[in-house]
Amino acid sequence: MTSQRFELAIQLRWGDMDSFNHVNNVQVARLFEEARVRALADWFGGPDMRVTVLVARQEIEFASPLAYTLEPATIVAWISRVGTASFDIAATLTDPAGRLCAQVSTTLVSIDSSTGRSAPLTQQAVSVLGDHLGDPLPFRHRS
Amino acid sequence: MTSQRFELAIQLRWGDMDSFNHVNNVQVARLFEEARVRALADWFGGPDMRVTVLVARQEIEFASPLAYTLEPATIVAWISRVGTASFDIAATLTDPAGRLCAQVSTTLVSIDSSTGRSAPLTQQAVSVLGDHLGDPLPFRHRS
Amino acid sequence: MTSQRFELAIQLRWGDMDSFNHVNNVQVARLFEEARVRALADWFGGPDMRVTVLVARQEIEFASPLAYTLEPATIVAWISRVGTASFDIAATLTDPAGRLCAQVSTTLVSIDSSTGRSAPLTQQAVSVLGDHLGDPLPFRHRS
Amino acid sequence: MTSQRFELAIQLRWGDMDSFNHVNNVQVARLFEEARVRALADWFGGPDMRVTVLVARQEIEFASPLAYTLEPATIVAWISRVGTASFDIAATLTDPAGRLCAQVSTTLVSIDSSTGRSAPLTQQAVSVLGDHLGDPLPFRHRS
Numbered sequence: 001m002t003s004q005r006f007e008l009a010i011q012l013r014w015g016d017m018d019s020f021n022h023v024n025n026v027q028v029a030r031l032f033e034e035a036r037v038r039a040l041a042d043w044f045g046g047p048d049m050r051v052t053v054l055v056a057r058q059e060i061e062f063a064s065p066l067a068y069t070l071e072p073a074t075i076v077a078w079i080s081r082v083g084t085a086s087f088d089i090a091a092t093l094t095d096p097a098g099r100l101c102a103q104v105s106t107t108l109v110s111i112d113s114s115t116g117r118s119a120p121l122t123q124q125a126v127s128v129l130g131d132h133l134g135d136p137l138p139f140r141h142r143s
Numbered sequence: 144m145t146s147q148r149f150e151l152a153i154q155l156r157w158g159d160m161d162s163f164n165h166v167n168n169v170q171v172a173r174l175f176e177e178a179r180v181r182a183l184a185d186w187f188g189g190p191d192m193r194v195t196v197l198v199a200r201q202e203i204e205f206a207s208p209l210a211y212t213l214e215p216a217t218i219v220a221w222i223s224r225v226g227t228a229s230f231d232i233a234a235t236l237t238d239p240a241g242r243l244c245a246q247v248s249t250t251l252v253s254i255d256s257s258t259g260r261s262a263p264l265t266q267q268a269v270s271v272l273g274d275h276l277g278d279p280l281p282f283r284h285r286s
Numbered sequence: 287m288t289s290q291r292f293e294l295a296i297q298l299r300w301g302d303m304d305s306f307n308h309v310n311n312v313q314v315a316r317l318f319e320e321a322r323v324r325a326l327a328d329w330f331g332g333p334d335m336r337v338t339v340l341v342a343r344q345e346i347e348f349a350s351p352l353a354y355t356l357e358p359a360t361i362v363a364w365i366s367r368v369g370t371a372s373f374d375i376a377a378t379l380t381d382p383a384g385r386l387c388a389q390v391s392t393t394l395v396s397i398d399s400s401t402g403r404s405a406p407l408t409q410q411a412v413s414v415l416g417d418h419l420g421d422p423l424p425f426r427h428r429s
Numbered sequence: 430m431t432s433q434r435f436e437l438a439i440q441l442r443w444g445d446m447d448s449f450n451h452v453n454n455v456q457v458a459r460l461f462e463e464a465r466v467r468a469l470a471d472w473f474g475g476p477d478m479r480v481t482v483l484v485a486r487q488e489i490e491f492a493s494p495l496a497y498t499l500e501p502a503t504i505v506a507w508i509s510r511v512g513t514a515s516f517d518i519a520a521t522l523t524d525p526a527g528r529l530c531a532q533v534s535t536t537l538v539s540i541d542s543s544t545g546r547s548a549p550l551t552q553q554a555v556s557v558l559g560d561h562l563g564d565p566l567p568f569r570h571r572s
Contacts, residue, residue: 011154014180015173015312017305025484026301026462029455030158037157041213055454059488070184158455160448168341169315169444176312198311202345297440300466301459316444323443327499
């Protein structure tokens with residue numbers, strides 16, 4: 001049995017480039033943010049029904065520069081850890097030629113929106129996240 | 144005979160929103176920039192073959208707030224003026240329900256990339272632009 | 287008698303540049319937005335007490351490219367029109383050498399935050415705005 | 430003897446906020462990018478003389494939300510590792526009240542600008558970086 005991953009064709013913008021003429025590394029984080037929002041909307045049934053989360057941690061590795069292209073790039077996202085009050089989403093970004101450009105792991109903390117404080121994930125959220133659980137990313141360059 | 148307009152399904156990003164919970168007005172200019180780049184790439188045969196241009200002037204009118212949606216918004220762009228060394232691109236942005244959110248007119252100046260100075264549009268550029276010529280936008284709120 | 291203008295030393299960011307190696311024209315609108323927010327905060331006594339406004343219209347003219355520099359650029363802003371339910375803010379952006387890079391006029395509409403609809407400016411708002419009233423910008427390139 | 434750290438008063442922008450009404454986490458990476466560029470410019474004697482580098486890896490931990498304020502936030506940056514062809518810059522971001530909002534470690538790879546490939550750091554670069562060497566950040570939430 002394999003878990004279901006979320007795949008997004010993400011439209012690049014000319015303005016994502018910086019003066020090095022590639023998609024800026026901060027904008028790569030912007031692309032990953034978009035995939036995360038859409039993955040959660042897909043898994044939880046809509047942008048308004050998604051679990052309220054804050055980003056607690058993010059680790060990105062850049063494998064090769066991403067050029068601006070008219071065709072979309074591809075982001076594949078999945079859950080790589082489910083904890084008590086937090087979970088990790090892993091994702092990869094590949095260019096239209098299929099080359100890996102970056103990979104990311106983001107830790108999201110579940111928030112009780114009435115208090116703004118961290119709160120345990122609901123049973124339902126744990127169950128939904130579990131349907132999309134896959135392996136953690138093999139980060140190569142951690143010091 | 145009608146000129147050919149360029150239509151783009153533009154993907155919104157959650158990060159385009161500001162703290163008012165709508166797509167930020169500066170990001171609307173970013174969306175229009177993207178449509179402009181893609182229209183010129185389409186009309187001139189690719190991102191590398193496009194005429195070298197700088198933005199000299201821009202006028203935007205905001206008709207109604209654009210909400211972030213998973214479905215793309217639509218931008219339609221056309222040429223609204225062709226001059227000797229500059230031209231105008233007009234565009235409209237509508238949300239997935241077809242409601243007009245913003246309209247823009249942008250003046251682009253032709254640049255000789257070897258000198259960085261303004262230069263007359265080539266005959267070929269004038270001809271290409273002429274194929275996409277339409278009416279100027281009816282801006283309502285000019286003071 | 288001269289009205290009081292708002293002057294802001296605005297810090298540029300390397301990431302404001304696009305692949306042309308200058309501050310991107312959309313980011314220039316971002317810089318003007320920041321000056322607008324701070325001017326209103328200054329005039330109305332704080333970011334939380336400012337009049338609730340939406341951008342209805344914006345006209346920008348770009349005079350010369352703005353290079354990224356470690357020193358801040360300068361934006362000067364003033365009110366150029368006060369209407370019944372809207373007003374215009376004008377502003378200029380100059381680089382550290384004092385060269386004019388861009389000028390903008392932005393129409394802001396007063397909003398009743400309980401209904402989200404346009405509402406007349408209060409007497410107090412009209413009075414505050416009047417203290418910063420100056421001439422409209424001489425836009426040169428309107429078609 | 431303590432190494433010299435780089436401290437930057439960084440101006441926040443209203444547009445850095447997202448719809449959660451705090452400085453967006455991707456924009457926090459933008460702020461750290463700015464500090465990195467300015468630290469290297471300071472240490473290497475100007476933006477044009479800085480070592481040519483690409484971001485290979487970045488790890489950010491978010492400690493508490495950063496509110497938009499008219500006063501600048503503070504970023505302190507230092508070198509946390511010097512390798513053969515790469516080095517790490519660590520940095521912390523604190524709000525005007527002195528509260529830690531985020532900390533980051535970024536791995537930069539030295540690039541030979543004529544070939545675009547990774548190249549050993551020069552002796553001079555190693556020496557300059559060594560003058561700003563401090564402890565690595567204690568990341569708490571690595572899985």
